Amino acid sequence: MRFAFTPEQDELRRQARSLLAGPEPSWQELAELGWLGVSVPEEHGGAGLGFVEEAVLLEELGRSLYSGPYFATVGLALPVLPPEQQARVAAGEVRWSAALDGWLVPNLDAVERVATEDGAAPAEGELVESVDESRPLGRLAPGPREPLPGKLDCARAYAALAAEAVGVAQKALDLSVDYAKTRQQFGRPIGVYQAVSHRIADMYVETELARSLAYWAAWCVAEGDQQAPVAAAAAKSYASEAAVAACERAIQVHGGIGFTWEHELHRYYKRAQWIESFGGYPAVQRAEIARALLD
């Protein structure tokens, strides 16, 4: 048993963290960095790694509220595509999304192709604005579908969302800690008041628990472990709730400024809520788990 990342995975995270601290990279830059082909086999132009590495990137992309269709392309569609399409994804030549299980299609406006349960389709249909402006949804137009070799995997989608949610929760926590250390009221930094600091301590505990579940789910998906569906459902439900709660506490810690359009917190809050609802609210995943445990 060893529940930690490898030095290479830690290095990937460091690289992602530092790059994403700057201006948002273009899709082509992600291709050049090799982030689009992390799990694509080497003979098709990828790095031949797996979902654990993708989860590291998804977490960091969540932390920086990346606006491109990485979750849609890599998190949802990539594994079901034929090798030649995977190679094109890795090269940044084509972007995909997916229509899973009757869910709306994320980033329909920003992709060229959509994987469905019945095969591939062009990204044509009705665009739906979403709570998270950077991640619109869509309803795919009916039409012929071209067969795809793989089958869309709900567990992988949940695990990807959980990884993003951990990134969002961590960012809300970091913003709150920084603010509580510097913002002064009654002549002292507000972090000295336990009504503030204990709220932040709770954010920390929940974020760490969410992190543990998200990494577990990522490992199960990467290994094809039989626990993957339950692990991913657990991770998605807990991590998305933790992210929403972290953002809500962060807004309260920030006071008035946290409620403004100008402050970045509302964008994290909206991403957290997008993640919480996408693919069903946490109660839906818990109902699945209850069925697995009790029936």
Added chain:
Amino acid sequence: MELRDTPDEAAFRAEVRAWLEANLPAELRGHRGGAGRFEELGRDWSRRVYEAGYAGLTWPREYGGGGAPYSHQAILFEEFARAEAPSHIGVIGIGMAGPTIMVHGSEEQKRRYLAKILSAQEIWCQGFSEPGAGSDLSAVRTSAERRDGHYLVNGQKVWSSFAHIADWCLLLTRSDPASERHAGLTYMVVDMHSSGVDVRPLRQITGEAEFNEIFFTDVEVPVENRLGEEGDGWAVAMTTLLHERGTLGFALTGTLDVAVRKLLALAKERRLEDTRLRDKVAEEWIELQALKLTNYRSLTKLVETGIPGPEGSGSKLHWSEQNQRLTKLALEILGGEAAANGDGEEAAYWRHQQLRSRGNTIEAGTSEVLRNIIAERVLGLPRSR
């Protein structure tokens, strides 16, 4: 990242599982502890655990331990929880006294005390809290006056588990009467059979008496019983508390694992259909996994760096609140019969667990103190005091 057992870990797990199957007496399985009868059975059981080599698994071999990696300790806790086997009766000795003596004790003290902790020949208790010193431990007033070759100890300690059966006490005293707060404290181990030691059980809301008050009246404690230097008691006490919370995670999660398993069995047996209650049952299972996995992350860090991560306080905090929640959930599933409290009633078991759980957010660091520790030492927020 590898969440499966290594071949060595799998072999150890199989060995422990087989040993428990062959050796755990039926009357001890699932024993909730606390009752007087347990203490006799508990000593005997603890001796068998020791003889099998499972007490102090990670302690150095020279002091009677197993010299095993921390991962084996984690597996041991998991398998004991799985079999609902009671833990070794020397929880204070193994979790607190032993680690403190290993860090601050002389070679002579290590040889005198450590092995007998593991063999359950000697039981330990902790004398830290006082009526006027709870969360603010630095307010202790129990005095230790230096005389020829001994300290004369006077004062009162409280909330002391196992004191009624203990042979030794970890005692935090004030040796300099003019001192304040963290200065002037001295740490010593006291023979509970000394003249002037009086133990009175404290009956708690479950009706049982797990805790005690200890009164010290002119108790003579030899100077060689001191741990660390005179006046350095605070630093020694911090070692004890670090281990109290640091090594607790797996043991606590083990008890929660048993509780969640019983909760699932109850929900199945009652063919639970209520959507809201099913949602809550799933939530308890999810959060148990989250705690277990967080322990694994801490364990990996401990194995690789030798330093426990800061997650210990968070785990204890979450564990205590979850245990309070899930015991109430079990009673709610029992519905109208939940108030029935006679012997043999299923509700009586859960009622005991539920009432006992109210202590979880108070003992071994209140939730308020733990949140302060997380805020200040983990997150670096400014001190609140």
